Amino acid sequence: MNTILIITDNDTDAKLLHDVLTQANEDTFNIEWVKHLSSGLERLRAGAVDAILVDLSLPDSQGIATLDKLFAVSSQIPIIPLCTTNNEMLTAEMMQRGVQAYLSKEHLDSNLVPQSLRNIILRKAAEALLYIEKRRTEITLSFISDAVIYTDVAGKVSFMNAAAEGLTGWSRNEAQGHHINEIMRLIDDETRQLVDNPVEWIVRRGKSLTLTDANTHLIRRDGRKAVVGVSAALVHDNAGRSIGSVIVFHGITAIQVMAAKMAYLAQHDTLTNLPNRMLLNDRITQAIAMAKRRGTHLALLFLDLDNFKHINDTLGHGVGDKLLQSIAKRLCDSVRGSDTVSRLGGDEFVIVVMQDKHAQDAALTAEKLLTALAAPHLIAGHTLHVTTSIGISIFPTDGEDAEALIKSADIAMYHAKEKGRNNYQFFKDEMNTRTAERLAIEGYLRDALERNEFILHYQPKVNLETGMITGAEALLRWLHPEWGLVMPERFVQIAEDSGLIIPIGRWVLREACMQAKRWEETGLRLDSIAVNISAVEFRLKDFANSVYTILNETGLNPQRLQLEITESILMRDVESSITILHQLKTIGVKLVIDDFGTGCSSVNYLHQFSIDTLKIAPAFVQEIGHDNGNNGVIVSAVIAMGASLKQHVTAEGVEKWEQLAFLKVQHCEEGQGYFFSRPIVAEQFAQLLVTGLSDRNRVS
Incomplete structure (x- = not known):
């Protein structure tokens, strides 16, 4: 059908x-x-x-x-x-x-x-x-070692692979349409006489030919000779008529060359030419033996690129491959000749650092690697910013063989990601417990959506001049049947790493839009409902389409939806971010830079991003009133910048009266934080919309 x-x-x-x-x-x-x-x-x-x-x-x-x-x-x-x-x-x-x-x-x-x-x-x-x-x-023909030439029935070349180009000295385009006698001249090295061309031979006799005589030489285009073995056969159509021929040949000495090449390929990554897992295990075993003899330490650094998948998904695997090659070169340039840089596959690398006496040397290497990789990569017209998370294991403390050391470094690497990425962590025994918990969380997460275990809490955004609620931010919570209410800090990173954040994020967006529509239909209209967007979601090719679809399904006016995207996500690939933000603006939604001040963006980028609101990171708001030298300087600067760019400014993390008073003096338009209300369930938020915030002048 x-x-x-x-x-x-x-x-x-x-x-x-x-x-x-x-x-x-x-x-x-x-x-x-x-x-x-x-x-x-x-x-x-x-x-x-x-x-x-x-x-x-x-x-x-x-x-x-x-x-x-x-x-x-x-x-x-x-x-x-x-x-x-x-x-x-x-x-x-x-x-x-x-x-x-x-x-x-x-x-x-x-x-x-x-x-x-x-x-x-x-x-x-x-x-x-x-x-x-x-x-x-x-x-297939391009990757085999044998040279292959196709001709038509008249003996004119119609195709030749790369190996044939190398052996004959003719390029495919140059050889096209030339007779095989011009491209493939064969002589008997003893008699110095021309050997019958294989095509003419098989056409005359109507059967295949194989020449393995070591005296048969191919005269290359530049006049040099090569000993070759040749096979040729006719090609027939469905009716049995001859429509051409195929010739397969190779240099006799290519067997030895191919053996060496196969041995190399078996131990090296084809994209970066770095040692692969097989050779890595051998290098670690040798390094362990040497460390035992010398009484020294050995460190293993396990690197996983942060959010590399988003580059592949957004810009394609061709750009991703070139980026991996650039990263491989920087890694090799950042370590000593005695160290081994290997690629396990995907965006994972392992470095074997030969130590002298102190395991702390590995930390210096890790810091050097973080600095080297943080510099922008110019790939195919794109300026790409990539960071890495590094886990470190030490021989013999964290393992006595290659498998144990790699496992310990891998576990430490995941903890580096949980610590915010772009850092390194040494392996500790208690990490095994955290790893087991991580696996358990991921397992439970896979069924949480189907079991309706997720809920949304809503925190109000308040007009600092009038005290009126202007909007709400939807915040995800997980009501686990055994663990109770689980905060996002405990599971969101795991959801991102496993890809589960995609269906979860779409559920959050749909549920928040539906709730805003329900409030509107009961007369409790808000100016906006805000939803946080993860890096994984933002980089999906169909992200804008999914937002458009959800708005259509729920009937919510796009102007009332705010999408909060962190500054660091936007700065990871500026060109791609501009494209995606433009798609979202076309839909009509409002765009907010969350945690503003932490991602090192420039005023020029802010203009290109077409942002509606700057949301000041809570850490800066909470510095107000502290005797630390800052005392709200960054907050004042962001508010002034927002005013000059005609962008709305929201202060997040307002917890004290002094902070509120400072923000009002600085003419900040909107605030959010525990001073007004903690995140609450939809029913409580609806009641808050009815009663207002007049009696909420302290942290609740």
């Missing part, structure tokens, strides 16, 4: 297509119908669609742009526009985009539609298979 996705908001057209396809005698179609392009794109990402019938005039997309968005998501699925037949310019543009057929709106009820659709699906499937087979063949 073929699944057909119809994208049109024209009920009549959709019904005509549905009727004509479901009543077809020879074909069985499963019809799915959506009215918006955004809904169609979301359905396509779920897969299992065989053809798309799309109206080019949709509520959320018009004209050729609709095709571009569909091709970006589903280039291998037949896309058949529904359009009128009197627009030749549009037809020409569609064909340029790769559209192979379209349906006229005047003839959607034709009995020919099902047959035409079936033919289009079959043709597209055949083309896809042919393309895949061709690419598979080319890729």
Whole structure:
């Protein structure tokens, strides 16, 4: 059964297509119908669609742009526009985009539609298979060590792989169309006579040929000679007719070269050329033996890049691979020649540091690595900022073999991530207990959504001039059946590392929007509802689309939704952040930089980010009134900056009267913190909206 996705908001057209396809005698179609392009794109990402019938005039997309968005998501699925037949310019543009057929709106009820659709699906499937087979063949031939040349029946070269280019001295493009006698001249080194070309030999005799005589030499394009072994065979079509030939050859000495190459590849990472796990284990074993003889220490540094997955997801694996190569070079440049830098896979690296007498030397190495990696990487036109978390284990304290040392360093690395990332931690025995708890939390988290164990608490945002509640921030809590109320500090990082934050984050966004809508419908309207967005969510390719979908589902006005994104997330990849923020602004939501003042952004970036609100980090607010030299200087500067940029400013973490008084003097517009209210459940917050904050002039 073929699944057909119809994208049109024209009920009549959709019904005509549905009727004509479901009543077809020879074909069985499963019809799915959506009215918006955004809904169609979301359905396509779920897969299992065989053809798309799309109206080019949709509520959320018009004209050729609709095709571009569909091709970006589903280039291998037949896309058949529904359009009128009197627009030749549009037809020409569609064909340029790769559209192979379209349906006229005047003839959607034709009995020919099902047959035409079936033919289009079959043709597209055949083309896809042919393309895949061709690419598979080319890729395979490009990576094998033997040289391969294809010719037509006349002996003219139609293809040669990289190994053939290397052996003959001809490039593929140069050799194309030349006769095999020009490209592959063979002589008998004893008689100095030309050897019959393999193609001519097999054409005359109609059978395969193998030459393994050590006297057979290939004369390269530059005149040099190489001893080769040659095999050749005819290529036949389905009817048994000869349509060409294939020649496979290799240098006789290549066997020894290949053996060495295979040994190297077995012990090294192909992307970075660093030692892999196999060679690492051997190096650690040797280092342990040496440390025992010398009575010295040995340190293992386990590095995991912070949020590397987001770069792959946003910019693609090509950029990610180049970034890994840049990181590998910096790591090698930052250690001694006696140390070993290896890549375990993905974004994980292990460094074996040969010590002299003191394990503290590993800390100096770790600090050097953190500094080296923190400098920006210029990759494919992108300025990328990457940090790493490092775990350190010491021989013999933390393990007496390679496996134990790697495990201990790995555990310490996770603790470095929990400490805020971009730092290093030494392994301690109590970390094993924390690791076991981490695994338990991750296991419980996987079922928490299905069991409805998450709840939201709401903390008010207050107009500092009037004392009125202006908005609410939705804060996630986990009501565990055994542990009770679990605060996010205990599980959010684990959810991010495991990817579980994606479904959890979408639940939070949907639930917060639904709650704001419920308050509105009962007359308790707020100016805004704020939701925190994690780095993992923000970097998803479909993040903006998911926000748009949730707003549509809940009916909440986009202007009333605030998305709070930390400054450090935005600064991780500025170019990508600007693009994503623009997509969100197009939807109409309000954008807030959370924890402002901690991410080292510039005024120029603030302007490019199109931010609506700066939210001052609680640590700066709580310095107000302290005798530490700062006494609110940073807060004053942020408020002034916000005013000059015409951006709203919210002070978070207001807990004392002195802080509130200072903020009012500085003309800060909005505050949030325990001074006004702790985060409370929806029912309590609704009551707070009714009674107001007049009696809440102290920390509650």
